[in-house]
Amino acid sequence: MDSVFSVFGSFMDWDVKGLLLFLVIFILTADYIKNRRPANFPPGPWSFPIVGSIFTLDHNRTHEIFTQLAGRYGDVFSLRLGQKRIVVLNKFKVIKEGLVNHGDGLSDRPDLPITQDTTYGLGIIFSNGHIWKQQRRFALSTLRYFGFGKKSLEPVILEEVTHCANIFRSFKGKPFGPHLIMNNVVSNIICFLVFGHRFEYSDEKFKRLVELFGKSLEIEGSIWVQLYNSFPVLMRRLPGPHQTVVNIWTYVKDFIKEELKQHKQNWDSSDPRDYIDCYLNEIQNTKGQESSTFDEEGLINECLGSVCGRL
Structure with missing residues (x-):
């Protein structure tokens, strides 16, 4: 009788492990499909699933890190932060090109939860x-x-x-x-x-x-x-x-x-x-x-x- 329970317990143990393994693979696959870099998107560093580059950036000197990344990937590069991708423009000439020559296409503000929760998307700075x-x-x-x-x-x-x-x-x-x-x-x-x-x-x-x-x-x-x-x-x-x-x-x-x-x-x-x-x-x-x-x-x-x- 003890051997039966032992086999059953072992089966349940592997069943739970198999379910957890399936969930991990499913989440990683779904994340990859949802957040993979679109075609013709600016290049950028490799990022972790789910969290992106949030934990690999030094947030105390972001401007220095961005300058280093621009030297590696060019003055227009991308980053993944969590579930969102951002495009970074480096140097005055590139920023002017984006904000002046292509101002209509770049006029919208990012939809950030922290600002939505505090301003509800109202006001000049926070609206679209x-x-x-x-x-x-x-x-x-x-x-x-x-x-x-x-x-x-x-x-x-x-x-x-x-x-x-x-x-x-x-x-x-x-x-x-x-x-x-x-x-x-x-x-x-x-x-x-x-x-x-x-x-x-x-x-x-x-x-x-x-x-x-x-x-x-x-x-x-x-x-x-x-x-x-x-x-x-x-x-x-x-x-x-x-x-x-x-x-x-x-x-x-x-x-x-x-x-x-x-x-x-x-x-x-x-x-x-x-x-x-x-x-x-x-x-x-x-x-x-x-x-x-x-x-x-x-x-x-x-x-x-x-x-x-x-x-």
């Missing part, structure tokens, strides 16, 4: 198609109205440079890191256009924003966000630095919502003071139009993109 075209057209005309790219913005810039110079003088010739100060200068000019006012460098909320954006950019270049974008269903449920990025963007959106609330309290549609006022006017003017992409959620993400791009 009709939304992007309509929002971009409005943003360019509105920012020009407030002097963006014109001499009329010069007094705002000079005022901010004056504040910057005063901070520099306060060190009295001692060495210091200018990075955060210069970030404050550029972001305050954008904040003036978007929010209608600047922030003092000592403002705790402003300092917090600058700090959080720096931290967010650092994490977004790490392996954690690459894993999030490659395996969102799994990573949404796992703790880690990638969750910090989501929390940071939520904090910034709450900050913008507070600015929006204050604007709406004394908003005069006949006298727009800044970008938010103009956007509120556009929401009102296009209300009920089926093709309109203007709403408060879009405004929040528009401001998020503007501030994010400069902080």
Whole structure:
């Protein structure tokens, strides 16, 4: 009797092993068929199944690794990160060729889960198609109205440079890191256009924003966000630095919502003071139009993109 159970147990043991082996072969075959390099696709390094090159890249010096890969595969090469393939353009001439001469074909933004989960594909930086075209057209005309790219913005810039110079003088010739100060200068000019006012460098909320954006950019270049974008269903449920990025963007959106609330309290549609006022006017003017992409959620993400791009 014992021998019968022994044979049966041995059979079950091999049956489970066979099933696991079949599943592994099936997954690897399915992954190869789904993610094999398309014909005429730019060359690139060999990558592992499922995860691609996520674990073989040094995410602390990605720019150096990409330069090395360009020397090996050419100034247009490809990489596989998880379940997605990306094409990398190296050198100014190649980038100009792609973004200027072939701008229409390369105008779409990548569909990344980390941005979809935080911005829902709204705003200029994070949208595509009709939304992007309509929002971009409005943003360019509105920012020009407030002097963006014109001499009329010069007094705002000079005022901010004056504040910057005063901070520099306060060190009295001692060495210091200018990075955060210069970030404050550029972001305050954008904040003036978007929010209608600047922030003092000592403002705790402003300092917090600058700090959080720096931290967010650092994490977004790490392996954690690459894993999030490659395996969102799994990573949404796992703790880690990638969750910090989501929390940071939520904090910034709450900050913008507070600015929006204050604007709406004394908003005069006949006298727009800044970008938010103009956007509120556009929401009102296009209300009920089926093709309109203007709403408060879009405004929040528009401001998020503007501030994010400069902080």
